[in-house]
Amino acid sequence: GAGVSQSPSNKVTEKGKDVELRCDPISGHTALYWYRQRLGQGLEFLIYFQGNSAPDKSGLPSDRFSAERTGESVSTLTIQRTQQEDSAVYLCASSTDSGGEKLFFGSGTQLSVL
Amino acid sequence: GQQLNQSPQSMFIQEGEDVSMNCTSSSIFNTWLWYKQEPGEGPVLLIALYKAGELTSNGRLTAQFGITRKDSFLNISASIPSDVGIYFCAGFIQGAQKLVFGQGTRLTINP
Numbered sequence: 001g002a003g004v005s006q007s008p009s010n011k012v013t014e015k016g017k018d019v020e021l022r023c024d025p026i027s028g029h030t031a032l033y034w035y036r037q038r039l040g041q042g043l044e045f046l047i048y049f050q051g052n053s054a055p056d057k058s059g060l061p062s063d064r065f066s067a068e069r070t071g072e073s074v075s076t077l078t079i080q081r082t083q084q085e086d087s088a089v090y091l092c093a094s095s096t097d098s099g100g101e102k103l104f105f106g107s108g109t110q111l112s113v114l
Numbered sequence: 115g116q117q118l119n120q121s122p123q124s125m126f127i128q129e130g131e132d133v134s135m136n137c138t139s140s141s142i143f144n145t146w147l148w149y150k151q152e153p154g155e156g157p158v159l160l161i162a163l164y165k166a167g168e169l170t171s172n173g174r175l176t177a178q179f180g181i182t183r184k185d186s187f188l189n190i191s192a193s194i195p196s197d198v199g200i201y202f203c204a205g206f207i208q209g210a211q212k213l214v215f216g217q218g219t220r221l222t223i224n225p
Contacts, residue, residue: 004156031211042120042202043157043215056210091156101145101206103213105156 002026004106006092012112013082021077021109025094032075033103034067037089046090049075082113120203120216128224133190135219137203145206146179146186147213152199160201161188190221198223 005024013019025032034046045059049069060066064082069075079086089110093103120137127133137146145164149157161172163179163186170177176189190197203216 033213035215042217045212045214048212050211056212093156100211101147101213102159102162103157105158107155 004092004094004104006090006106006109008109009107010110010112012114014114015084016081018078018080019082019111021079021090021092021111023075023077023092023094023106025073025075025092026104027073028096029094029104030072030097031095031100032069033093033095034075034077035091035093036061037091037108039088043091046077079111082111084113087111087113118203118205118214118216120219122219123217124220124222126222126224127193129193129195131193133193133197133221134187135201136185136187137216138185139205140184141205142183143205143214144183144208146177147204147206148175148177148186148188149202149204149215150199151202151218157202193221193223195223195225197221 007022032049035043036046037043047067048056051072052069064080067077089108091105091108093105095103118137118139147162148160150160151157161170161177166183167181168179174191178187200218200220202218204213206213
């Protein structure tokens with residue numbers, strides 16, 4: 001597709017369950033980012049991939065959060081043993097090497113933990 | 115870590131009015147950007163600023179990169195209903211390849 005695609009668009013889960021969120025970046029974009037946006041808040045950086053490597057994981061809130069990227073394409077953000085405070089919109093963005101500051105965002109996954 | 119202070123947090127204006135919002139930081143950024151987010155969507159880039167003092171326009175939008183490199187403002191002239199949304203400033207950290215976002219300004223327009 002032409003833009004960044006995220007799935008699912010909405011996810012409702014029970015506290016304690018694991019969830020996987022998927023991001024398909026724009027084809028050819030080497031950089032991929034995950035951000036979290038709590039209701040009414042700004043965007044909180046989680047992790048950055050350059051190719052399949054993650055030079056910066058500093059934003060991951062706890063060891064329950066992990067992410068991987070394969071084939072310099074698809075990325076998966078996994079949250080284990082979800083807690084209610086994990087409820088938020090998880091946004092994925094991609095950019096080219098040379099235009100690293102110009103992020104193209106997906107529409108996000110709205111995660112609700114009951 | 116770096117934090118961006120964006121103000122105002124929200125604005126309620128009449129259609130046709132001009133809008134001004136700003137962003138300040140305790141840190142210097144190489145690049146300032148302004149994004150707009152509409153309900154159910156991810157943010158979309160509006161304007162990117164690369165040099166201290168730079169003034170850039172995109173249609174009815176004008177943004178400036180402060181000369182201290184620690185602040186930026188965004189103006190919207192003659193607002194229209196489709197300007198409704200949340201506007202985010204963002205600072206780019208060159209070495210870390212990371213965008214730091216402000217908390218957003220929510221713009222509401224009364225027709």
